[in-house]
Structures are given as C-alpha cells and as structure tokens.
Amino acid sequence: MTANTPWLDRRQLRAWIRLRAVLELLPGTLDTQLRNDAHLTEFEYTALAMLSEAPGRTLRMTGLAQRTNATLPRLSHVVSRLEKRGLVERFPCPENRRATNARLTEEGWAKLLQAAPGHVAAVRRYVIDALTDEQVDQLAAIGDAVLAALDPSGQGAVLYTHYDEEPDPEQDSA
Amino acid sequence: MTANTPWLDRRQLRAWIRLRAVLELLPGTLDTQLRNDAHLTEFEYTALAMLSEAPGRTLRMTGLAQRTNATLPRLSHVVSRLEKRGLVERFPCPENRRATNARLTEEGWAKLLQAAPGHVAAVRRYVIDALTDEQVDQLAAIGDAVLAALDPSGQGAVLYTHYDEEPDPEQDSA
DNA sequence: CCAGCAAACTTGTAGCTACAACCATTCCGG
DNA sequence: CCGGAATGGTTGTAGCTACAAGTTTGCTGG
Numbered sequence: 337m338t339a340n341t342p343w344l345d346r347r348q349l350r351a352w353i354r355l356r357a358v359l360e361l362l363p364g365t366l367d368t369q370l371r372n373d374a375h376l377t378e379f380e381y382t383a384l385a386m387l388s389e390a391p392g393r394t395l396r397m398t399g400l401a402q403r404t405n406a407t408l409p410r411l412s413h414v415v416s417r418l419e420k421r422g423l424v425e426r427f428p429c430p431e432n433r434r435a436t437n438a439r440l441t442e443e444g445w446a447k448l449l450q451a452a453p454g455h456v457a458a459v460r461r462y463v464i465d466a467l468t469d470e471q472v473d474q475l476a477a478i479g480d481a482v483l484a485a486l487d488p489s490g491q492g493a494v495l496y497t498h499y500d501e502e503p504d505p506e507q508d509s510a
Numbered sequence: 511m512t513a514n515t516p517w518l519d520r521r522q523l524r525a526w527i528r529l530r531a532v533l534e535l536l537p538g539t540l541d542t543q544l545r546n547d548a549h550l551t552e553f554e555y556t557a558l559a560m561l562s563e564a565p566g567r568t569l570r571m572t573g574l575a576q577r578t579n580a581t582l583p584r585l586s587h588v589v590s591r592l593e594k595r596g597l598v599e600r601f602p603c604p605e606n607r608r609a610t611n612a613r614l615t616e617e618g619w620a621k622l623l624q625a626a627p628g629h630v631a632a633v634r635r636y637v638i639d640a641l642t643d644e645q646v647d648q649l650a651a652i653g654d655a656v657l658a659a660l661d662p663s664g665q666g667a668v669l670y671t672h673y674d675e676e677p678d679p680e681q682d683s684a
Numbered sequence: 685c686c687a688g689c690a691a692a693c694t695t696g697t698a699g700c701t702a703c704a705a706c707c708a709t710t711c712c713g714g
Numbered sequence: 715c716c717g718g719a720a721t722g723g724t725t726g727t728a729g730c731t732a733c734a735a736g737t738t739t740g741c742t743g744g
C-alpha cells in the first residue's frame with residue numbers, strides 16, 4: 337500500500353472516503369424513493385425531464401444522451417422501455433435519416449408532473465437542505481473541477497452551461 | 511414542474527446538476543481504469559482494501575458490509591466471486607456460529623498491491639489533484655452533511671470516524 | 685425450557701448497464 | 715461518382731445489484 341506512488345494524506349483520504357460513501361449510497365436512495373412513488377429510476381426521470389424542457393418536447397437520441405450523461409446503447413435500451421410504457425415515442429428525424437428523435441408523450445408529461453414534487457423533495461432532503469448556501473456553491477465548483485478532469489475536452493459543456501443562462505430556444509447544436 | 515413544492519433556485523440547480531453528473535460519470539470511469547489494470551471493480555478493490563487493514567486481514571461479513579457501504583446480499587455475492595478467484599476465503603466465526611468471517615488470502619494481498627498504485631493515481635487525477643486543498647476539506651464537510659441526511663442514526667459512523675483517529679485494534683462492535 | 689423473535693447470513697431471480705458487434709446513412713477525397 | 719471512413723443508432727449478451735425469500739443460530743420472557 338505504501339508504494340512509490342504518492343499516497344493520500346489523512347485529509348485527502350477523509351474527503352475521498354466521504355465521496356465514495358456518497359457515490360455508493362445516494363443514487364440508490366434516490367432511485368428507491370422515485371421507484372416507490374412513480375415507478376421510475378432517477379435516470380428515467382432525468383430523461384423525461386430533459387425532453388420536457390426541449391423545444392417540441394423532442395430531442396435526438398444523441399442530444400438526449402449528452403444531457404443525461406449516458407452512452408448511446410444505454411439510452412437506446414431505456415427509451416425502448418419507456419416507449420413500451422407509452423411515456424415516450426420515437427420517430428425518424430426528417431433532416432437526417434440515420435438519426436432518431438425521441439418525444440415526450442402526454443402520458444409521459446403527466447407522469448413527470450406526478451413524480452416531480454416527491455423527487456425534488458428528496459433532492460432537497462438529502463442534498464440541498466443538508467448544506468449551507470455556501471456549501472451549495474462550493475459543491476457546484478467542486479463538481480465543475482471534477483467534471484473538467486473527467487472530460488477535459490468539455491464535450492458535455494452543453495449540459496454544464498445549460499443552466500447558467502436563460503433558456504434559449506436556438507441553442508440546437510450541429 | 512412548478513408545483514406547490516419548493517423548487518430549486520438557479521444556484522441550487524447548478525449544484526445539483528453537477529453532482530448528478532459526477533454521480534453518473536465518476537464511478538464508471540474509476541471502474542474502467544481498475545478493471546483494465548487489475549480486473550477488479552472499485553467495490554471489489556474497496557472490499558480487499560478494508561480486509562487488508564483489519565487485524566488478521568479478517569472481518570465478519572457484517573463488518574465488511576458496513577465498511578464498504580454495501581447490503582449484505584450484495585457483499586455475499588461479491589465475496590463468493592472473490593473466493594472463486596482465490597483472493598478471499600470464508601470460514602465460520604468461532605465466537606458466533608451464525609456469523610461468517612472473510613479473510614484476505616496472500617493472493618488477494620498481492621492483487622491489492624498490484625492494483626493500488628494505478629487506482630490511487632486515478633483518484634488523484636479525477637478528484638484530489640483536480641481540487642484545491644481548501645476544496646478537499648470542503649468536500650469532506652459536504653460529504654459529512656449529506657451522509658448525515660442519508661443516515662441520521664449514524665449507523666455507518668464506524669466508517670466515517672475510522673479515518674479520523676489512529677487505528678485502534680479494539681474497536682470491534684457488538 | 686421452550687416459543688417466538690431477531691441476527692447473520694445465503695440463494696434465486698428480475699432488471700439495468702457496459703461492451704461489442706452490427707446495420708444504415710452521410711460525408712469526403714480523388 | 716464511387717470507395718472508404720465517420721456518424722447515429724440498435725441489438726445481443728455477460729455481469730452486477732436490488733429485492734424477496736429461506737436457513738441457521740442466538741437471545742429473551744414466561
């Protein structure tokens with residue numbers, strides 16, 4: 337364990353232990369709440385939410401994958417299941433025949449409305465309300481730094497900046 | 511989306527979006543590195559590491575589950591697989607015949623030694639070295655707050671305090 | 685001393701994700 | 715205008731986790 341690699345000192349280890357615990361415990365807790373309340377995973381919820389904010393409640397699979405931090409295969413499977421449940425519909429993109437659009441159905445919109453309050457309450461309870469206002473800002477900055485290290489090219493920058501500005505209907509990408 | 515539930519304001523939403531992205535991207539990245547380098551998941555690595563620090567390199571399943579933030583069924587499956595690979599061995603606890611001990615084998619110790627440098631380097635690269643010293647401490651405090659909200663009873667307190675003090679061989683619980 | 689409950693697991697199975705392979709379009713250079 | 719390479723997706727499958735159920739051992743009150 338004490339190799340010639342720079343090990344973590346006590347303070348760094350403390351932080352890492354905490355982060356790993358949060359990584360392990362928080363997603364499951366949020367998934368459980370959401371599944372009991374609305375039979376949705378947090379990932380499915382996020383996908384529906386991202387569609388709901390898009391113009392025409394429609395996004396191309398690639399765009400939705402970016403906004404949800406998912407790989408395309410994963411998203412494809414998830415959308416297939418959501419489609420079977422009638423919450424989303426897929427149709428070919430008119431402008432690019434190899435692309436597919438996903439659109440939120442009325443039923444999907446209703447499901448999102450039903451699920452949102454409980455989910456927001458859970459996020460508040462376990463994260464936002466557990467922190468001071470200062471810590472909330474610190475968390476955002478720490479997240480920025482980690483994400484920059486994970487993805488130096490800034491591919492996901494669409495997402496990370498999306499909530500820094502007023503929504504702009506013309507920010508469709510190439 | 512704008513129900514009678516207190517929604518998140520812009521700054522809170524920023525922080526939450528970042529955290530969700532980290533939750534989604536960081537575990538997979540660490541798993542990938544570790545699997546390519548040592549054919550281990552981060553969870554398996556952590557389990558081996560916790561055993562390596564225990565007296566006699568041995569822990570009861572329940573104790574190991576607490577230290578790894580895992581449920582018992584999950585841990586049982588994982589240890590079964592590690593046992594098949596010869597990295598861990600299970601044997602009945604002498605003092606309590608319904609309990610099971612898990613002990614790190616020599617092979618498991620060797621595997622851990624081989625895997626550790628690369629894993630620590632990854633943790634540094636994506637988290638520790640991406641942050642300022644101040645942010646590292648902020649992260650620890652934020653983690654504390656979120657974990658307290660997730661588990662008000664402080665069941666996992668063994669883990670959370672474990673790295674605040676010098677190791678004490680007599681901290682075995684009831 | 686024994687009935688019932690709790691503790692400490694193990695096992696079975698359904699569901700989700702990662703990875704790899706595959707297919708259909710589109711783009712681009714010669 | 716045509717032969718790759720790149721883009722945008724779907725599908726198949728192995729592996730891991732969650733949940734539920736079952737088993738054995740230990741504890742506690744009457």
